[in-house]
Each structure stands twice: as structure tokens, then as C-alpha cells.
Amino acid sequence: MLGYFQRLLGERGLAPHGFCLLWDPALIWTHVVSDALIGVAYYSIPVAIAYFLTRRRDVAFGWVVWMFAAFIMACGTTHFLSIWTLWHPDYGIEGLVKAATAAVSVATAAALWPLLPRAIALPSPAQLQRVNDDLSLRIAERDAALAALRRETAERERAEDLLRQSQKMEAVGQLTGGIAHDFNNLLTIVMANLDRVQRLTEGDARLARPLASAATGVERAAALTGQLLAFARRQPLETAEHDLNRLARNVERLAAPALPAGVRLTLDLAAAPLPVRVDANQTENALLNLIVNARDAMPGGGTIAVRTAASDQGAVLEVADTGAGMDEATRARAFEPFFTTKEVGQGTGLGLSQVYGFVRQSGGTVAIDSAPGQGTTIRIVLPQAAPLL
Numbered sequence: 001m002l003g004y005f006q007r008l009l010g011e012r013g014l015a016p017h018g019f020c021l022l023w024d025p026a027l028i029w030t031h032v033v034s035d036a037l038i039g040v041a042y043y044s045i046p047v048a049i050a051y052f053l054t055r056r057r058d059v060a061f062g063w064v065v066w067m068f069a070a071f072i073m074a075c076g077t078t079h080f081l082s083i084w085t086l087w088h089p090d091y092g093i094e095g096l097v098k099a100a101t102a103a104v105s106v107a108t109a110a111a112l113w114p115l116l117p118r119a120i121a122l123p124s125p126a127q128l129q130r131v132n133d134d135l136s137l138r139i140a141e142r143d144a145a146l147a148a149l150r151r152e153t154a155e156r157e158r159a160e161d162l163l164r165q166s167q168k169m170e171a172v173g174q175l176t177g178g179i180a181h182d183f184n185n186l187l188t189i190v191m192a193n194l195d196r197v198q199r200l201t202e203g204d205a206r207l208a209r210p211l212a213s214a215a216t217g218v219e220r221a222a223a224l225t226g227q228l229l230a231f232a233r234r235q236p237l238e239t240a241e242h243d244l245n246r247l248a249r250n251v252e253r254l255a256a257p258a259l260p261a262g263v264r265l266t267l268d269l270a271a272a273p274l275p276v277r278v279d280a281n282q283t284e285n286a287l288l289n290l291i292v293n294a295r296d297a298m299p300g301g302g303t304i305a306v307r308t309a310a311s312d313q314g315a316v317l318e319v320a321d322t323g324a325g326m327d328e329a330t331r332a333r334a335f336e337p338f339f340t341t342k343e344v345g346q347g348t349g350l351g352l353s354q355v356y357g358f359v360r361q362s363g364g365t366v367a368i369d370s371a372p373g374q375g376t377t378i379r380i381v382l383p384q385a386a387p388l389l
């Protein structure tokens with residue numbers, strides 16, 4: 001082996017390659033310029049490749065590209081040596097460089113072929129773009145589905161809330177109605193016996209006052225059970241056909257003088273009479289309750305607007321105020337009997353429950369539109385009777 005390298009690199013009096021070309025300047029310089037240009041180009045290409053690879057570390061099969069760089073560089077070196085051997089007969093060194101180039105070339109070629117199927121299988125930028133577009137589309141679809149789901153969930157929660165609320169009102173109504181009904185029967189017994197005692201002890205001054213107080217108490221209790229029966233939709237109604245406008249005017253005449261100075265009551269009535277089948281007393285009572293509530297909500301004064309109108313759903317009776325309004329928690333419970341936000345002695349919590357029970361018993365609906373600081377509008381819709389002739 002050593003002998004082989006000594007022979008290869010030893011001084012052997014060989015002629016430089018220019019000699020073969022008879023030192024013809026045309027031949028010599030054509031070779032020199034061409035080899036020099038090829039050499040420079042072959043040296044610059046690996047530099048570009050190396051720069052690219054250091055910048056793009058994600059390139060697939062980077063190692064084989066590094067092999068390309070090495071192989072091109074080796075080729076460049078052989079071209080520079082071709083220039084050198086024109087004048088210097090160092091064919092041994094040239095041979096060794098060629099051998100190294102051969103080794104790198106063969107290794108690169110051998111590595112390249114098995115890679116081909118895998119390289120072909122790599123997704124092209126166009127394919128990647130398509131996959132990306134597809135993915136974006138699916139994300140958009142999923143986002144839309146999620147939004148729809150969220151909307152539906154909110155919708156369902158609202159419906160469940162409404163259902164729970166109405167079930168609660170139903171349950172409270174049954175309990176209240178049951179108690180009020182039996183309690184009323186007991187009150188009738190108490191009242192009848194008080195009457196009898198009163199008759200039997202007529203003339204006894206000591207018993208007159210306590211008996212009168214007891215009778216007043218019983219009457220108050222009877223009024224209270226009446227309100228509870230109203231909420232429970234179990235009060236006896238004296239239903240007849242009335243003009244809603246006329247009932248509203250009656251209440252206005254009654255209520256307007258009793259309102260404090262800063263509170264204005266306005267009437268905005270439907271042009272034609274609004275026939276409804278209701279209990280007149282209960283209707284007026286309900287409207288009065290709403291006006292009293294509106295007054296209570298406006299300690300600093302304001303306007304109470306009573307409106308009537310005909311609509312597709314029926315005859316509308318609306319009371320709107322410019323008062324404090326209700327927050328969500330109050331609004332949700334306002335119709336419950338005994339629910340009040342007023343101080344002890346100020347409110348019984350039975351006003352809106354009377355309105356609710358009476359309207360429902362009459363086959364109508366009632367809704368609250370209110371927000372803190374925005375005032376309150378209570379809207380009652382009653383089934384409209386045949387038009388008055």
C-alpha cells in the first residue's frame with residue numbers, strides 16, 4: 001500500500017499536460033478559462049447549499065443534500081487540478097482527488113436511488129395547500145357548529161328556566177289555593193260564631209269592643225285569603241262583558257287624585273271600545289295594584305302611562321312607569337305571593353300575585369319588561385270578546 005502511494009506521488013519525469021497540447025495558446029487558455037469557471041461555479045454551489053440548509057433545518061433528507069454539496073465541491077477541485085497539471089505533472093495527486101470524488105459520487109448516487117420513492121411521496125406545496133384549505137374549512141365548520149350548539153344550549157336553558165318558573169308558580173299556587181280555601185271555611189265558622197255571640201251579648205258594653213276587634217281581624221283575614229285565592233286562580237269570578245277602556249277610565253278617576261304631586265298619570269286608550277269578558281272588580285283591582293307599584297317605584301316622581309290597545313293576541317292593557325325598574329332576580333320572582341322588596345309594613349307582596357292569578361284565570365297572559373334604571377312596563381293581554389255593537 002505504502003509502495004503504491006510512493007509510486008503515485010513520486011517524481012517520475014512525466015510531461016505536464018500542456019505538453020500534450022503542444023503549448024498551443026488557444027487550446028491551453030480554452031481549457032484554463034473553462035476549468036477555472038467550472039471550478040469557481042462548483043465551489044460556489046455548495047456554499048449556497050450549506051447556507052440554505054443552515055437556514056432551513058426542516059428540509060427533508062438534508063443529509064443527502066449535504067452529500068451533494070460535498071460531491072460538487074470534489075468535482076470543482078478536479079477542475080482546478082486540471083489547470084494545475086497543464087504546467088505541473090502532479091498526476092498522482094490529481095488521481096487521488098479523482099478517486100475521492102469518485103467515492104463521494106458513488107456514495108451519493110447509491111444513497112439517492114433508494115430515497116427516490118420516499119422523496120416522491122413527500123407532499124408537494126400544492127398538496128399541502130389543499131390539505132390546509134381543507135383543514136381551514138373544517139375548522140370553520142366546527143366553529144359554526146359550536147356556535148350553533150352554544151345558541152341552542154342558551155335557548156334550551158331559557159326554555160328550562162321558563163318551565164321551572166311556571167312549575168314553581170303552579171306548585172306555589174296549588175299550596176296557596178289549598179290553604180286559603182280551607183282557611184276561608186274556618187273563617188266563615190269563626191265569623192258566624194262571632195255574630196251569634198254578638199247577638200247573644202247585645203247590651204254588654206264590656207264585650208262590644210273586643211267583639212268588634214275580633215270581627216275586624218276576621219274581615220282582614222278574609223281579605224287576605226281572597227288575595228291568596230286570586231293568585232291561586234280559585235276566586236269566584238263574576239265574569240261579564242266590559243269595555244276595557246271604560247274600566248281603565250274608572251281606575252284613573254279613582255287613582256289620579258291619590259297620587260303624590262310629582263307623579264303624573266296619563267291615559268292612552270284605544271280609539272274603539274275594547275270588549276273583554278272579565279270580572280270588572282278584579283280588573284280594576286289589578287290595574288290599581290299596577291299603578292300603586294309604579295308609584296312606589298318612583299319616589300322622586302315620574303310618569304305612569306296606562307295604555308290600552310287591540311292586538312292580534314287580544315286586548316292589551318299596559319302600565320309603564322319611569323321608575324327604578326327591576327333587576328333580573330326581582331323580575332323572576334315578582335309574581336310570587338309574599339315576594340316583596342319593600343320594607344316591612346310597606347308591601348305585602350300580594351299585588352302582582354293578584355294580577356298574575358286574575359289574568360291567568362281570565363285566560364290571558366301577563367309579562368314584565370323591566371331593567372334597573374330603565375323603568376318597568378307590565379303588559380296584560382286579555383282574550384277579546386266579540387266586538388261591541
Ligand SMILES: Nc1ncnc2c1ncn2[C@@H]1O[C@H](COP(=O)(O)OP(=O)(O)O)[C@@H](O)[C@H]1O
Pocket residue numbers: 289293294297321323324325326330334335339340341342346347348349350351352353375376
Ligand atoms: N313598577 C315596578 N317597578 C319596580 N319594581 C316593581 C314594580 N312593580 C313590582 N315591583 C317589584 O315587585 C315586587 C312585588 O310586587 P307586589 O307583588 O306588588 O308586592 P309589593 O308591592 O307589596 O312589594 C315589589 O316589591 C317590587 O320589588
Ligand SMILES: [Mg+2]
Pocket residue numbers: 289292293347349350351352
Ligand atoms: Mg304592590
